[in-house]
Structure formats: C-alpha cells, structure tokens
Amino acid sequence: MxxxxxxxxxxxxxxxxxxxxxxxxxxxxxxxxxxxxxxxxxxxxxxxxxxxxxxxxxxxxxxxxxxxxxxxxxxxxxxxxxxxxxxxxxxxxxxxxxxxxxxxxxxxxxxxxxxxxxxxxxxxxxxxxxxxxxxxxxxxxxxxxxxxxxxxxxxxxxxxxxxxxxxxxxxxxxxxxxxxxxxxxxxxxxxxxxxxxxxxxxxxxxxxxxxxxxxxxxxxxxxxxxxxxxxxxxxxxxxxxxxxxxxxxxxxxxxxxxxxxxxxxxxxxxxxxxxxxxxxxxxxxxxxxxxxxxxxxxxxxxxxxxxxxxxxxxxxxxxxxxxxxxxxxxxxxxxxxxxxxxxxxxxxxxxxxxxxxxxxxRALQNRVIAKVDEDLRHIRIPDLNGGSEIAPLVAESFAHMMNKKGHPVDFAIHNAGGVRTSLYRGNLSVADIAGKLLPFVVPIGVYRIKGKYIAQALEGAINNATNNGVVGTGSGSYPYTYNLDFNYYPERALGKRIAELTLYNAEKGWVNIDPELFYAGSSSAYTMKGKEGYQALTRMEGDGVVTEHSMADCFIDFIQDRPDSLKVRSNKQ
Structure with a gap:
C-alpha cells in the first residue's frame, strides 16, 4: 500500500x-x-x-x-x-x-x-x-x-x-x-x-x-x-x-x-x-x-x-x-x-x-497477372449506383477454386467487409490482390446446408449491416453472392425479409431454392462460423470443410484462369 x-x-x-x-x-x-x-x-x-x-x-x-x-x-x-x-x-x-x-x-x-x-x-x-x-x-x-x-x-x-x-x-x-x-x-x-x-x-x-x-x-x-x-x-x-x-x-x-x-x-x-x-x-x-x-x-x-x-x-x-x-x-x-x-x-x-x-x-508487386480496363467500384451496402462490382467476383472465385479442387459447390457467399478497396484501371499484380484487395489471411471452406438456412443467413447478414431490428456490428457483413439471387424486404417482420430466393442452374437457369433441400456452398471460414449475422450458416451439415486456400489465393487463381472476368460488370443485387 x-x-x-x-x-x-x-x-x-x-x-x-x-x-x-x-x-x-x-x-x-x-x-x-x-x-x-x-x-x-x-x-x-x-x-x-x-x-x-x-x-x-x-x-x-x-x-x-x-x-x-x-x-x-x-x-x-x-x-x-x-x-x-x-x-x-x-x-x-x-x-x-x-x-x-x-x-x-x-x-x-x-x-x-x-x-x-x-x-x-x-x-x-x-x-x-x-x-x-x-x-x-x-x-x-x-x-x-x-x-x-x-x-x-x-x-x-x-x-x-x-x-x-x-x-x-x-x-x-x-x-x-x-x-x-x-x-x-x-x-x-x-x-x-x-x-x-x-x-x-x-x-x-x-x-x-x-x-x-x-x-x-x-x-x-x-x-x-x-x-x-x-x-x-x-x-x-x-x-x-x-x-x-x-x-x-x-x-x-x-x-x-x-x-x-x-x-x-x-x-x-x-x-x-x-x-x-x-x-x-x-x-x-x-x-x-x-x-x-x-x-x-x-x-x-x-x-x-x-x-x-x-x-x-x-x-x-x-x-x-x-x-x-x-x-x-x-x-x-x-x-x-x-x-x-x-x-x-x-x-x-x-x-x-x-x-x-x-x-x-517487391517480387509479388512486380508479378502482373491481369489488366483492369475500367475502374471497378467496391461499396459495402448498395446505393443508387448499385452494389459492389468486385465482391460478387470474389464470391465466384471461391466457387471456382472449390470446384477445381474437388469440392463441388452450388453457390458462394462473401461478406462485403472482406473486400478492402476498389480496383482501378491499369495493371493488376499479385500484390494488389493479396496486399490491398483481399489482405485478410482467412481460408475458404465448403459446406452443405438447407435452403431455409441460406435465406436466414442472408437476412441476418443484411439486418446486421443495416441495423434493421438488431444492433449490428457494422456494414461489412452485407452479403454478395455467386449463383444466388434474392430480394430483401426491410419493412417485413424478422425472419420473413428474404423472398424470391433462386439458384442458377446451368441446365434450367434460375430455379427456386427449396427450403428443405440441401445445397453446397462456399464462404470464408470466418463467415462459416456465423459471424456478424451469418449465424444460420452454423446450421450446416456437420462442420463443413475448411481448405488451405485463402481469399487471395482463390481470386488470383480465378483471374489467371479467366482474365476476361474483370470485364464483367453485372450484379443482380
């Protein structure tokens, strides 16, 4: 004392x-x-x-x-x-x-x-x-x-x-x-x-x-x-x-x-x-x-x-x-x-x-893998000019890598906060992706989950990002997807805000998600743990599989395999 x-x-x-x-x-x-x-x-x-x-x-x-x-x-x-x-x-x-x-x-x-x-x-x-x-x-x-x-x-x-x-x-x-x-x-x-x-x-x-x-x-x-x-x-x-x-x-x-x-x-x-x-x-x-x-x-x-x-x-x-x-x-x-x-x-x-x-x-900064012909904007929550032009491509890269490595998936979901910047016209290097665009070293995984839980996860993430009926953790949870389309109705009661949820099928086009059927998805290990509104993803079958491939690994591989993907500007959300 x-x-x-x-x-x-x-x-x-x-x-x-x-x-x-x-x-x-x-x-x-x-x-x-x-x-x-x-x-x-x-x-x-x-x-x-x-x-x-x-x-x-x-x-x-x-x-x-x-x-x-x-x-x-x-x-x-x-x-x-x-x-x-x-x-x-x-x-x-x-x-x-x-x-x-x-x-x-x-x-x-x-x-x-x-x-x-x-x-x-x-x-x-x-x-x-x-x-x-x-x-x-x-x-x-x-x-x-x-x-x-x-x-x-x-x-x-x-x-x-x-x-x-x-x-x-x-x-x-x-x-x-x-x-x-x-x-x-x-x-x-x-x-x-x-x-x-x-x-x-x-x-x-x-x-x-x-x-x-x-x-x-x-x-x-x-x-x-x-x-x-x-x-x-x-x-x-x-x-x-x-x-x-x-x-x-x-x-x-x-x-x-x-x-x-x-x-x-x-x-x-x-x-x-x-x-x-x-x-x-x-x-x-x-x-x-x-x-x-x-x-x-x-x-x-x-x-x-x-x-x-x-x-x-x-x-x-x-x-x-x-x-x-x-x-x-x-x-x-x-x-x-x-x-x-x-x-x-x-x-x-x-x-x-x-x-x-x-x-x-420097070696990675000098390793150019693609050219960006026009600016690609990233925004967390869509505004009057639309949503992120990059996050859906990142989600697609998860599916691309998982399918390539023997983990077939139907869809992918990625949270907006995992993408850290827009892409601007010019050369795109490995360093730009791993050091700026997707710098978080988080592995990507796959899981099987019922359709109703996909809807709940999407709603939970948007509710969290917009503080709609919940006290959210930030706008970074907003979901961007590959092969999924849906509408969100903010005025509806909790649990009923996602409607017209569809999945793209190569043979049939866009088809309705069946609430009781299982679908194969891909997300980051962070999202798979149910963080920031994605709690419903923890209802997956078993624990899923977390791979050794990071977000940056997936996107780099995707761009190298499909360099024209950076010219795609569509975003159904």
Missing part, C-alpha cells in the same frame, strides 16, 4: 491500427496556397519514419527530465502483404525495432485464432495487454497454450480484474492495463475456450483495485473504439488517460491538408483524457502529462503528427517531383503546419525492412 503519492511528469507516444503498413504510402493532400488549390502527393508514414520521430520525442523527454513510454493501441496484424507473407513474424520484429513498451490486443490479432498470438508472444520484447480475456478454462493440451505467460496480462477471474503492470515513472508508480472489444467472438476467431468478458465491468473493477493498492495514476490502453472510450470515461472515474484504437480516429485539425477533422486531440471527459492516432502508420501521437500527487492531471499538452517526406510530387507513384513556385510555397506551408513533421527514415529500421522483408514483397 502506497501512502505518500507524489507528482509526476511523463511523455507518452502512441500508435494504433498499424495493420502491417510498414512502408510509407502515397497520400494526396488538398492545399490552398494563396488562393490557389493544389493537390500534391507525399510519401506518408511508415515504421522507419515513426522510429525517427519516436527517438526524437524520447530525446526531448530526457532533456526535459520526463520519463518516456511508447504504446500501441492494437491491431498490428493483417492489412498488407507483409502479414500475408510473414504471418506475424515481421510484425513482432519491427515492433521490437520500434522499441514499443507495451501493446493492447486488437481484434485482428485473433482473425486466425489464438495460435498466431501465441507465436507473437514468443517473439515480442514487450508485454501484451488483454485484461478482459479470460483464459481460466483454456485447454491445457493445446500447442499454443496462453495461460500463465508472463508477457500476456489477461483477466483475473478471482478478482474480476485485469492484470496490470506498474511502471515507475518520474519516481512514481503508474498503473497501465488494457481491455479489448468484449464482443470478440462476433468479429474475430478467438478460440472458444478463451472468451472475452465485459470490458466496462473489468475496467471498473480494475480501476478500483488499482486505487485500493495505493496507485492513483492510471493509464488504460484500449481497443474499444473512440465511442467506447468516451463511454468508459463518462462512467468510470479515476482513469487519467485512455490511449485508444479500433475506430481509426485521427484526432486533431488536419483540415488544411484536405483531411476530415474528427475531434480535438486529447478530448477530455470528466477528468480523463482520450487520445488516438489514426491508422496505417500514417501518424504518431504524443502528449506530455503532469500529474498532481492525488493523481489528477494538472497539465496536458499533445498532438497527432502526420509524418511525411520532403518531396511534393505530381502523381501517386511519387516519381515526378515539382519544384515550381507554388509547390515550393506548399512545401514551406507543410513544414510550418503544427501537425505535420517532415521526417527522414530511421536507417536501422529501414535496413531491416530492405534486407529481410521488402525483396519478397
């Missing part, structure tokens, strides 16, 4: 939702320079720039006699070829190279179950926080057993609290713990024997336990999303700072760069400050926090910084540099913007990338 708490001054840097974006991206800005609108491209972000800026911030903190801590708000997995190819090994090595001090578990760390998290824990040199992850009943014979690992701070059922770490900063103990989305089973593939418990109750109990131990300076690293963080701050007293993730919220004013202003940096709610730093390694957040002896924050100063290179370019390839007067003025404007840092790449981290990981990525 600590009886004599003291004031403390610290500096904290933070990133979140980096999603394997280790290299810089080309980003187009919208600038007004002396009344003239220009839209230059800049090299933005990447781990080597983050490393440079983090080292600068740490040096500044030391100079000011402030202790420094660097944290990650979760979701480092998935997103680019670096994860597709290296399955988390690059993530652990590069986060170690960044000298991250602590990270909270994100939902995408569990897209492929617990095993990749176990491998990640074997390699990282910092603790992973998962304070509402209950490992009590974990099966001990599993090869990727997690319970008892010293660098995983999980749920403590006997006290209903998160394990927390205590870090002495400026001579004063500061408690740090993490919580993640408690509906993890709905959106990720966490093993069934290791559920997530209520994040709010865990936070409330943990803050009380920390305070009872005598510590009054508390930092929560959360992967609940910005709205969830705000709710926690309203309902739980005693949290000094919430460092967030999940919602990709870039706090601060970047409107002069053409970016949407979401909210101020360090939003304060009832004495708790809330920070989050965007996504995809584009920005680094940092703040200076002064605590009084009683734990209250007496001073808070900080911001998110967009990290960019020094060159302003005329195209997304960043090959054509402009040095005319207006672009020179624009360069000066960016250097003076309080939320922009023109930043060199850290040579050590860049060398690690170039020597160990970039060559394999």
């Amino acid at each position: 600590i009886k004599n708490n003291k004031p403390a001054r610290i500096t904290l840097a933070h990133i979140n939702d980096t999603h394997s974006y280790f290299e810089p991206q080309s980003v187009q800005l919208q600038l007004n320079i002396d009344g003239q609108q220009i839209a230059p491209y800049v090299s933005n972000g990447g781990f080597a720039r983050i490393a440079t800026r983090a080292k600068q911030l740490k040096a500044n903190a030391v100079q000011q006699q402030r202790d420094f801590i660097f944290v990650h708000g979760g979701d480092c997995f998935q997103g680019t070829l670096y994860f597709s190819l290296f399955k988390g090994k690059a993530n652990s090595e590069l986060l170690n190279a960044l000298n991250i001090d602590v990270m909270t578990l994100g939902n995408h760390e569990l897209d492929m179950g617990n095993a990749p998290v176990a491998a990640f824990l074997d390699r990282i040199q910092f603790p992973l926080l998962a304070g509402n992850w209950d490992l009590t009943n974990e099966i001990k014979t599993k090869s990727h057993y997690l319970k008892g690992r010293s660098n995983l701070l999980s749920y403590q059922p006997e006290t209903k609290t998160a394990r927390w770490m205590t870090r002495i900063m400026d001579g004063e103990p500061i408690a740090i713990f993490g919580v993640s989305l408690d509906k993890m089973a709905d959106i990720a593939n966490v093993d069934a024997d290791t559920p997530f418990v209520n994040a709010f109750e865990t936070t409330l109990n943990t803050v009380h336990a920390i305070q009872t131990s005598g510590i009054n300076k508390i930092i929560l690293i959360s992967h609940l999303g910005f709205e969830g963080d705000c709710e926690l701050a309203k309902q739980v007293e005693g949290i000094s700072l919430i460092v967030g993730g999940h919602s990709h919220t870039l706090q601060g004013d970047f409107s002069a760069l053409g970016l949407k202003k979401e909210c101020e940096y360090g939003l304060q709610i009832k004495g708790t400050y809330i920070v989050q730093a965007g996504y995809h390694s584009q920005a680094l957040g940092h703040c200076e926090i002064d605590f009084a002896a009683d734990g209250t924050v007496t001073a808070f100063k900080g911001k998110n910084e967009l990290l960019i290179g020094r060159r302003l370019c005329l195209d997304a390839s960043l090959l054509t540099v402009s040095n005319d007067k207006i672009h020179t003025q624009a360069s000066d404007f960016l250097r003076q913007h309080e939320n922009v840092i023109v930043c060199k790449k850290d040579p050590q981290l860049q060398d690690l990338l170039e020597n160990k990981y970039i060559p394999r990525v």
